[in-house]
Amino acid sequence: MSYSVEQNYLLFRTQAGAVTIPPGETLRLTAELPNGIPIEKYKTIRVYSNCRPGGTVSVSILIGVFQVEADELIFPLDSFTLLPGSTTTKTYDVPGRSIVAFATAKEGTGSSAIDFGVLGFGPSPCNF
Numbered sequence: 869m870s871y872s873v874e875q876n877y878l879l880f881r882t883q884a885g886a887v888t889i890p891p892g893e894t895l896r897l898t899a900e901l902p903n904g905i906p907i908e909k910y911k912t913i914r915v916y917s918n919c920r921p922g923g924t925v926s927v928s929i930l931i932g933v934f935q936v937e938a939d940e941l942i943f944p945l946d947s948f949t950l951l952p953g954s955t956t957t958k959t960y961d962v963p964g965r966s967i968v969a970f971a972t973a974k975e976g977t978g979s980s981a982i983d984f985g986v987l988g989f990g991p992s993p994c995n996f
Contacts, residue, residue, distance in 0.1 A: 874911075874989065874990055874991055876914070876988070876989050877910070877987065877988045877990075878985065878986075878987055879905050879906070879907065879910075879913070879986045879987060879988045880905045880984075880986045881983070881984070881985035881986075882897055882982070882983055882984045882985065886981035886982055887971070887981065887982055887983075887984070888979050888980070888981045889927060889971055889973040889979060889980050889981075889982065890973060890979050891924075891973050891975050891976045891977065891978065891980075892973065892975045893972070894970055894971065894972040895970065895971050896968065896969070897968075897969040897971055897984050898967075898969050901968075903934070903936045903966055904936065904966035904967055904968040905966060905968070905969075905986050906965065906966055907962050907965065907966060907967055907986070907988055908962065908964070908965040908966070909988065909990060909991075910962055910989055910990035911961070911989060912959055912961060912962065912988075913959070913960050913962055913987065913989070914957060914959045914960075914986070914989065915946075915958050915959075915969075915984075915985070916955070916983075916984070916985050916986075916987070917929055917950060917955070917982060917985070918950065918954065918955035918956070918982065918983050919950035919951060919952050919953065919954055919955075919980055919982050920952070920953075920980070920982065920983070921952055922952070922981065923952040923953075923979060923980035923982075924976060924977060924978030924979065924980070925974045925975070925977075925979070925980045926949050926950060926951045926952065926973075926974045926980070927949070927950050927971050927972065927973050927974070927982050928947060928948070928949045928950075928971070928972045929947060929949075929969060929971050929982075929984070930944055930946075930947045930969065930970045930971075930972070931944070931945045931946045931967055931968075931969050932944050932967065932968050933966070933967055934964070934965075935964075935965075935966075941968065942964070945960060945967060946958065946960070950982065952980065962988075967986070969986075
């Protein structure tokens with residue numbers, strides 16, 4: 869007998885120790901994944917992010933639905949701003965096959981450091 873167990877799976881996270889973004893610059897957080905973060909196997913995704921307290925500028929996060937075949941951002945799924953020291957967690961019904969994320973540090977002096985990750989919730993890829 870086999871059955872699926874629904875649970876959370878870590879699909880993506882930024883490097884340990886946070887990603888530093890200079891003021892006024894934008895980084896594609898998912899740059900090492902040219903096809904974006906694959907989410908199609910899951911029912912729900914949870915995005916978590918935080919702006920480390922030592923930062924001096926706020927950071928805007930843009931999450932977009934990505935079309936792999938055309939290598940293009942189809943539409944923005946969400947955007948939000950993190951102040952230094954703030955954290956957010958959001959849950960979405962899976963909107964497509966892949967997502968990408970960008971972070972833009974506001975103008976100012978100093979820099980900002982953020983952590984970003986995506987969890988997928990759904991059936992286990994293994995059969996028991």
